[in-house]
Amino acid sequence: MNIPFSTPTAARRRPMTQKTVTLAHGGGGSAMRDLIDDVFLSAFSGEGRAAPEDQARFDLAALMARGDRLAFTTDGFVVDPLFFPGGDIGKLAVCGTVNDLAVGGATPVALSCAIIIEEGLEVETLRRVVRSMAETAHAAGVAIATGDTKVVARGACDKLFITTTGIGVIRAGLDVGVTKARPGDKVIVNGLLGDHGAAILNARGDLALDTAIESDCAPLNGLIDTLISAAPGLRMMRDATRGGIAAVVNELAEASKVGIRLDELSLPMRPEVMGFCEILGLDPLYLANEGKILAVVPAEESDAALAALRAHPLGREAAVIGEVTSERPGRVVMRTRFGGERIVDMLVGDQLPRIC
Template identity: 70%
Template sequence: MNIMSPPPRKLGRIHVPAVTLAHGGGGKAMKDLIDDVFVSAFATDTPRALEDQARFDLAALAAHGDRLAFTTDSFVVDPLFFPGGDIGKLAVFGTVNDLAVGGAKPLYLSCAVVIEEGLKIEELRRVAQSMAAAARRAGVTIVTGDTKVVQRGACDKLFITTTGVGVIPAGVELAIGGIRPGDGILVNGLLGDHGAAILAARGDLALETEIESDCAPLHGLIDAVLKAAPATRTIRDATRGGIATVLNEMAEASGVAIEIDEAATPLREEVRGFCEILGLDPLYLANEGKIVLAVPPAEIQAALAAMRAHPLGACAMLVGHAHAGEQGRVTIQTAFGGKRIVDMLVGEQLPRIC
């Protein structure tokens, strides 16, 4: 029996300047909001009847690998728009990167939004269009979602939750507990740009030099590294808590000590000065386009070369090594010749950062 495809449907349109509670009520106003803002931005073909779930061909998924990767993340960044990105771009790339650091090929995303009553429709449309552009750049499809509207003051403008599905190719085995003494610790570039950009965008500081977020999709870079250095032990993205928190997680999970060299830690001079003025430690600043890798000694140079050949790894550096010291301890060799302990971030250095 042939099953006919549902016919194309006409998309609803919004004719008011701001979101109202009616747009969350489940009726025509809500349908029009979803159609006009989200379906029109995310649809990859002719819009048809919306189902309550996305459906995948299992054979098509299996063609990419032998294991599914599944992740979810929420984004509450303030402000919604900042130099180098916005909450929509951040939501797509952040979830893509959470899949990629496990070695997965990102394929599909969901998008759930909580919107505060009164948010301008054009701001919401701008976020949706940014998400669509980011998804195209990352080669993923936004396939399902949800929309809720809450009263003024119940949330701050817009919160986004994205969930991602990817497939891990056979033979790729990345694990945070797999680091061994002697492994090199690498990063793919300048640290702290996202945290500095967000704080500067809040308008509390008058900076002559605009620092842009490093928000970017990293799966292409990771794929290049894994081809050049297939024995790579682990990869983590250094988001909230910065490289310091990631290193502590890696050291604790693997039962090793890690020491990094301050002189080898890549920082933009503007970020370094920014931190000196505010009394911040750049090792704890958030990143949205940086990964920390542990690579066995024989493949360190190959991994560095692969990263430096990629646009998102041009400033890659070997910043330290794992060793058989006190398990879970992270230290830094300072520019003055001494050492200090680098603890995991306690509390929140900069709230609402991603």
């Protein structure tokens, strides 16, 4: 059942009494209606008074007033565990989709939310996730406008999977993309790297480490607005999620047919994360982030870009970590802390599965 979350509040039924989700809650009948009314509509309903149609509806004129192109993205989230220091699967789902829109220069407008629930999941666990989604969407200034719920038998999924799709409007005159980098440009990140990947692995409890590492999960559209204003010549942005910054710079080098030179000493990283990687034999360049962007700006705008990022709460540790070169197009090279050089390549797989 697809439901728009601007459904009138008067249509809601009585609160659920069941403690766990059953297959009946995915059957399209009154049990499913109760689940949607009590868990989802209570968190997501806005001020709208739309009839309960099978889709959310938008005013095209209002969208066109904000820009001249529509951005559209979708992402699935299967993170394990559902809750971790600094976030949860609900917050992650909203942030991931908001950030995918924002790095394309779009102002995020609305999200959809499709949830697959394993039979037996506690209703209170689902409620916590949904509340977190609502709070994060409110903080990001976006609406969760419509959604869908499915319940599958025990063992058919692992507790809870979420897919979010988002639309945004790209402001007129802005043209950023992975093919835009030019030799001489500077490569900037907005803060400490690897926190999300380290937080997830530590939260799984397999290592029994005492180090407190929190995910950097955050919606970055406000930070990106600040960056765009400070650096009008901005070439590209990308959020460094799965595959870390190594994946992003390799995609950039290949698409723009340029070389990228990184400086290991310039990489902003917690000593705890560096130590974590040394213990486990992981490369922090490949660790996932959920609140970090990599941006490429013209050299003459790099100081202004860096200052703007550092003035924002989500960019205080921003740093220039490298530059674009004409040498070895398609290759990424890093100058190590020992003065040598090494190739930074793409991983074949992922160091840590199910981190988002």
